[in-house]
Amino acid sequence: MKRLIMAAVMLFTVAGATAAVAGDLDDIKARGVLRHVGIPYANFISGAGDGMEVELTKMFAKSLGVTYEFVESGGWGVVVQELIGRKVKVAAGKAELLEEAPVRGDIIANGFTVLPWRQQVVDFATPTFPNQIWLIARADSPVKPIKPTKNVAKDIVLTKAQMKGKTVLAMEKTCLDPGLYSLDATGAKVVCRTGNLNEMAPAVLNKEADLTILDVPDALVALDKWKGKLKIIGPVSDKQQMAAAFPKTSPQLLAAYNAFVKKTQHDGTYLALIKKYYPTATRYFPEFFKGMK
Structure with a gap:
């Protein structure tokens, strides 16, 4: 009886340890499943x-000879911990690892912006999409788009000047976190929403606020979905990049993914996905896609 109890305890301990540690390439191949x-x-x-990252990650899983599995995250505030198995506290741009948390995935891929605090706790792969934070308003808003100066830093100053006295939507713990762009110093009334980034543009259309900051992918989708109802005021950030994220304990999986992405960017697969899901992206960021077939 004692042996059975000890065996059960050992099994529980091993299972608990496995739940808190992400696997590398050999572990995923042995498991036979890549959790996205x-x-x-x-x-x-x-x-x-479906979706660009869904299709790309499915292809990656196939290239590894394993089954693809999508795991919907609990949200922007927990997606990193679902990858690395540790809760994360972010303050003043510094990430602090806290207690253990269940690991639910092997790769984050959903238009995940490369941010300094995230780089402290995960490893980013080869960038798969360009990004920048824009200020968006309703088309009938009195706030006027800036006149670009060909200097991003100057354009950011001009754009932020338009925020004074206005309500501006943002979202903490995402690439739209107001602290990343010093929005408090603009004289705007910053309103932090919770929920999904997809809801930011509709919130402005519903007059919940005068303006919203929005990243490029969501802005492109919103401008296409609500044609003639939204306008871009100007940039709030320098140019950024989006990439898949991996645990720092999975260097072989990261290397395999980078090799896979490089292949897709040279055989036409990647650009076909861009044209399918973001047909105007190459027009806004031609330098990012330069040299790809």
């Missing part, structure tokens, strides 16, 4: 079983 944790967002993950 992500958040339905823009055209990366539609929530209906």
Whole structure:
């Protein structure tokens, strides 16, 4: 009886340890499943079983000879912990690892912006999408788009000047976190929403606020979905990049993914996905796609 109890305790301990540690390439091949944790967002993950990142990650799983499994994240505030198995506290741009948490995925891929605090706790792969934070308003808003100066820093100053006295939507713990762009110093009334980034543009259309900051992918989707109802005021950030994220304990899986992405960017597969899900992206960011077939 004692042996059975000890065996049960050992099994529980091993299972608990496994739940808190992400696997590398050999572990995933042995398991036979690649777990793609992500958040339905823009055209990366539609929530209906498709999306740019869904298709790309399915192809990656196939290249590894394993089954693809999508795991919907609990949200932007927990997606990193679902990958690395540790809760994360972010303050003043610094990430602090806290207690253990269940690991739910092997890769985050949902239009995940490369941010300094995220780089402290995960490893980013080869960038798969360009990004920038824009200020968006309703088309009938008295706030006018800036006149670009060909200097991003100057354009940001001009754009932020338009926020004074206005209500501006943002979302903490995402790439729209107001602290990343010092929005408090603009004289705007910053309103932090919760929920999904897809809801920011509709909130402005519903007059919940005068303006919203929005990243490029969501802005492109919104401008296409609500043609003539929204306008871009100007940039709030320098140019950024989006990429899949991996645990720092999975260097072989990261290397395999980078090799896979490089292949797709040279055989036409990647650009075909861009044209399918973000047909205007190459027009706004031609330098990012330069040299790809």
